[in-house]
Amino acid sequence: MANQFNYPVWNLIRLERDSEIPLYEQIFARFQTGITEGVIPRGTRLPPSRTLAKELALARNTVVQAYDRLEAEGYVRRAHGSGTFVDRVLPEDHQTRARPAPPAPPPGKTALSERATRLLAFHLPPERSETLGLSPGVPALDEFPYDIFSRIAARHWRSRAISQTGYGVGHPRAGLTHQIAAYLAEARGLACAPEQVIVIGSTLQAAALVAHVLLDAGDVVAVEDPGHLTELATFELSGVRIHPVPIDEMGLDAAALPTQADGGTLPKLVVVSPVEQFPYGSSMPSARRQALLAWAQAHGGWVLEDDFNSEIRWLGQAQPPLFATDTQERVIYTSSFNRALAPGLRLAYLVVPPGLVEAFTQAQRVFSLYAPQPDQALVAAFMAEGHLAAHLRRMRAIYRERSLLLADGLQQRIGDRFVIPYVTAGLHMTVRPRISFDDVAAATALLHRGFDCPALSRYCRGPARQGLILGFGNTLTEKLPACVEAVAEAIDAACDGA
Incomplete structure (x- = not known):
């Protein structure tokens, strides 16, 4: 499908190469403005990342990272084998359709307590998800002893x-x-x-x-x-x-x-x-x-x-x-x-x-x-x-295997740029960079691909520290190599745009 306007899309991209703003952020901002203002119509196919990178004389990963953010924020969608298209429903559409704000409370009255107001401003992370890959803190739910619990529950209720x-x-x-x-x-x-x-x-x-x-x-x-x-x-x-x-x-x-x-x-x-x-x-x-x-x-x-x-x-x-x-x-x-x-x-x-x-x-x-x-x-x-002790003995062997497979894979792919811990307990590991790295951008890109790998900086109260938190407990062993590749690709893109 050709572009639905009569000049190449890269004509919209004006890069300030001496700016402190990363180049992928500039590309994202230009596209976002063009899409929201209607200059780039909905349904328009964007040029392949390799083509746009060549036209702009940039590394392809820089364009990929800009596209990743556009997709993560709902401005474009990717169709496997077909390309990247401007979405027909934009984030701004949801804002215009949102319910009107509730009326302000009468003067002198407060709708919420001070504690509740502080809570809403706390920016808590989302609950961990058992449906996403690499979600930290989630145990191997497929290994839960359902049969034993079923027998105990039946006996209990019969009593x-x-x-x-x-x-x-x-x-x-x-x-x-x-x-x-x-x-x-x-x-x-x-x-x-x-x-x-x-x-x-x-x-x-x-x-x-x-x-x-x-x-x-x-x-x-x-x-x-x-x-x-x-x-x-x-x-x-x-x-x-x-x-x-x-x-x-x-x-x-x-x-x-x-x-x-x-x-x-x-x-x-x-x-x-x-x-x-x-x-x-x-x-x-x-x-x-x-x-x-x-x-x-x-x-x-x-x-x-x-x-x-x-x-x-x-x-x-x-x-x-x-x-x-x-x-x-x-x-x-x-x-x-x-x-x-x-x-x-x-x-x-x-x-x-x-x-x-x-x-x-x-x-x-x-x-x-x-x-x-x-x-x-x-x-x-x-x-x-005696079932808890037996269950834990079995699960320790499973978690050891999964942690080692994840750590070894990450060491091979990104060990030259990140500190990869070999943990001996728990259900997560945190990889920390030796180089400049945008952990929020990487975490956002991974979330859109179905991986729950929170940014370490989101948990800091003082100076932010960069890193990604990776869980291995609820990720099947056979899926870990693909998980390693996804993490490495997100990190490559984040490092390229940092």
């Missing part, structure tokens, strides 16, 4: 246990708390009584309970930077102040935390993920763990240990949790069954020091932060019959 359909006050909850306490003692070296285990729906509920019980408005919470944004939002909505602490390849360094000598306000709580931290991927060595505990003990601070990756370790000796080595009862421990089994179970738990049990259980009751009783019963039976 007609009335306690499992009530409020679950008192004894009926003991099944899962006893199993978790026994599991932590055996697998993690963490000794606790079942009464110290508080079963909830997510680790974000754990953060909310910690904020309600231990923090007041205006208190300071030290967090890892880059860090888990939804967790940070949970604390910010509680009225506390966030103090980002930059992390490195060995995780959070207690030496970077404020002290009395600094003259500032001391953090009342430090939130830390010691094993394969998300999103950076670092793990804390023993010396840093002990330094953090010493800081908490010296300054009367609390530590929230988010230990979401320790169960999935296939190499090396796992270090005991901070909770297990804390002699002054300053650590609150949290983990979940999201990665060990499936996120859809919505089952997590806290382990709190004995002196905090009453306060946390009362707060749990007031805010109704519970997990469904039947689901607790199913997982308790699954653990009691």
